[in-house]
Structure formats: C-alpha cells, structure tokens
Amino acid sequence: MLYAAVTSIVFVQIFRIAYGESSADPCLAGNHDNITSMGFRHVTNKDCSLNRVTDYRLVRAWYYAGPDPILTSPPDQLCRCGANFPIWMNGSLPHPQDGIVSRDTCLKYSTICDTRFGIQVKNCGTFYVYKLPPTREDHTAYCFGTFDCGDPNDKINLDSDVVLGEFRSIQYNSTGVDSHATVYCLPGHGVVDGTETYESFPLTCTSGLKWHSTRTCKSLQDCGDPNDLKNHDASVKLGDFHNITYTTSSTDSHATVYCSEGHGFQDNSIKYDSFLLTCKDNGWQSSRTCGPFETAAMVG
Numbered sequence: 558m559l560y561a562a563v564t565s566i567v568f569v570q571i572f573r574i575a576y577g578e579s580s581a582d583p584c585l586a587g588n589h590d591n592i593t594s595m596g597f598r599h600v601t602n603k604d605c606s607l608n609r610v611t612d613y614r615l616v617r618a619w620y621y622a623g624p625d626p627i628l629t630s631p632p633d634q635l636c637r638c639g640a641n642f643p644i645w646m647n648g649s650l651p652h653p654q655d656g657i658v659s660r661d662t663c664l665k666y667s668t669i670c671d672t673r674f675g676i677q678v679k680n681c682g683t684f685y686v687y688k689l690p691p692t693r694e695d696h697t698a699y700c701f702g703t704f705d706c707g708d709p710n711d712k713i714n715l716d717s718d719v720v721l722g723e724f725r726s727i728q729y730n731s732t733g734v735d736s737h738a739t740v741y742c743l744p745g746h747g748v749v750d751g752t753e754t755y756e757s758f759p760l761t762c763t764s765g766l767k768w769h770s771t772r773t774c775k776s777l778q779d780c781g782d783p784n785d786l787k788n789h790d791a792s793v794k795l796g797d798f799h800n801i802t803y804t805t806s807s808t809d810s811h812a813t814v815y816c817s818e819g820h821g822f823q824d825n826s827i828k829y830d831s832f833l834l835t836c837k838d839n840g841w842q843s844s845r846t847c848g849p850f851e852t853a854a855m856v857g
C-alpha cells in the first residue's frame with residue numbers, strides 16, 4: 558500500500574517533468590509573472606539610493622520584465638537599474654525557434670563579471686521571459702534595456718560629428734561600450750596618419766552609446782614631389798628656403814620647408830625656421846613664407 562503510494566508519487570513527478578513542465582509554455586499568460594519594480598530596472602536608471610530593486614529574495618519563477626530585453630553587455634557603472642550591483646547576461650538573446658535556452662549571468666561588482674550563475678530565457682516573439690533564481694547577495698538586481706551602440710551601419714548610431722567619407726563596408730563583432738568596429742575605405746581612399754596610410758580605421762562605441770571616430774576615408778590623391786613647385790597650390794609663397802623634406806605625398810600628408818639661414822616666419826614673436834606644407838585637393842598648401850627674421854634694431 559505504502560509502496561504503491563510512493564511509486565505513484567514518483568510516477569506523478571516523472572510525468573510532470575516529462576509532460577507537464579514542457580507543455581507549460583512560459584510564454585503563455587498565467588505561466589509567467591511580472592517582475593517586481595519593472596519601471597526601475599532600465600539600465601539608464603542611475604538612482605540606486607532607495608535600494609528599491611533587489612532580487613535577493615526573488616522567488617524562482619518565469620518572469621516578464623517589460624519590452625526591453627535583459628542587458629547583454631556590462632553596464633558602464635555600478636548603481637544601474639535601481640540597484641547597487643546590476644546583473645547582466647553574458648550571451649546572446651535567443652531567437653523564437655531556439656525555445657528555452659540557458660545562459661550565464663554576470664554580477665557587476667569589482668569586475669564586470671564577478672559572480673556568475675545560470676538563468677533560462679525564452680523569446681516569445683514580441684517579448685522575452687526569463688526563469689530567474691534569487692540572487693546571492695542583497696542590493697543586486699537583474700538589469701534590462703540596451704547598453705550598446707547598435708549597428709554602426711545605421712547612421713543614427715554614429716556620433717553626430719562622425720564623417721565616414723567614401724567607405725565600402727563596416728565590420729564589427731560586438732556593439733558594447735568600448736568595442737571597436739572597422740570602417741574599410743573604398744579603393745583609392747584611406748586615412749593618412751603622419752607618414753602612414755591606412756585603408757581602414759576604427760570606430761569606438763563610447764559610453765554615450767554612439768560610435769565615435771575623428772577619422773574619415775579621404776581620396777588618396779597624390780600631390781607629387783613638393784620640391785617641384787608645379788605641385789604647389791597657386792597661393793603658396795615659400796620665400797627664401799633651403800630645402801623641402803617629405804616621406805609621403807598623399808592627401809593629408811605633410812612636407813617640411815626649411816628656411817634659409819636668417820630666414821623663417823614669426824608667430825607671436827616666436828621665430829620658426831621651418832613650416833609644414835599639407836597635401837590637400839591635389840596640391841601642397843601653406844599660408845607661411847620664409848621671410849628675413851627682423852633684427853632687434855629693425856623692431857626697435
């Protein structure tokens with residue numbers, strides 16, 4: 558009799574695990590709860606003063622947490638999502654066809670991933686549900702919202718002062734703060750940095766959640782040898798110079814004009830014996846001229 562009762566309980570448990578649990582789709586209303594303090598859990602909420610949100614005593618269950626998905630990159634600071642120590646998910650959000658997936662969470666504490674434990678996630682098409690255990694410490698909470706720069710191919714995600722110029726593609730692996738994307742310039746275009754020319758340059762995802770760079774893919778037209786005065790812009794007047802040195806002659810590169818003995822230019826009474834030419838719009842440009850240095854007698 559007792560034996561029969563025990564086996565039937567065991568059977569019921571097995572039945573629940575095999576059929577009951579799997580048919581209880583957590584996406585369906587009634588199979589998930591709204592998480593507590595939903596309105597305070599967004600990553601942009603920087604107010605943790607009231608310790609309003611803590612998941613230390615959360616009941617392990619399936620939760621809906623609003624339209625924004627759980628954070629998939631570490632927040633920039635502590636005190637986000639209404640808690641002193643926000644928890645984010647280290648991994649990608651599932652697609653609807655993936656069903657219920659397991660993921661690791663990370664607690665942002667002394668590092669971006671201090672304590673880790675598992676949760677489950679399901680994509681219900683227009684929202685996500687999460688099976689969340691209570692956290693291991695007080696003042697810690699699951700964090701929701703986006704904390705990345707998004708697709709750098711979407712102009713809206715670029716800082717307003719970014720000018721990409723003539724590029725063929727932007728490649729990236731991640732979109733979290735501090736990650737880098739690479740802008741590949743069109744053939745014949747690139748970035749000149751000092752004496753080097755690059756066919757690509759990085760964009761960086763800033764904590765303002767925009768991609769940033771001060772670089773631009775420019776046409777790599779060649780100004781030619783700056784010693785050949787034909788290659789100078791018509792406005793350039795070199796004056797009395799000794800020599801011109803250069804390493805590259807593509808757009809944005811510089812050549813140095815060394816003035817003759819006793820010659821140079823003065824800027825706020827500081828004397829310079831050389832100045833730079835810059836290759837722009839297919840010609841070397843500068844507004845400076847090697848003139849005779851004024852003597853003390855002339856000044857006085």
Ligand SMILES: *[C@@H]1O[C@H](CO)[C@@H](O)[C@H](O)[C@H]1NC(C)=O
Binds near residue numbers: 591623
């Ligand atoms: C859960 O929250 C949503 C709003 O985000 C609300 O429409 C819904 O009624 C809530 N459900 C329960 C059971 O409180």
Ligand SMILES: *[C@@H]1O[C@H](CO)[C@@H](O)[C@H](O)[C@H]1NC(C)=O
Binds near residue numbers: 669
């Ligand atoms: C996230 O998970 C991956 C794979 O398990 C791991 O290699 C990586 O170090 C984790 N990230 C952090 C910040 O711990």
Ligand SMILES: *[C@@H]1O[C@H](CO)[C@@H](O)[C@H](O)[C@H]1NC(C)=O
Binds near residue numbers: 728737
């Ligand atoms: C993406 O990852 C690959 C493989 O690790 C690497 O070669 C490539 O440079 C990365 N791309 C960017 C834009 O960081």
Ligand SMILES: *[C@@H]1O[C@H](CO)[C@@H](O)[C@H](O)[C@H]1NC(C)=O
Binds near residue numbers: 802815
């Ligand atoms: C150009 O002139 C400067 C100043 O007279 C000198 O220091 C430099 O060595 C010269 N360079 C070349 C390549 O002649």
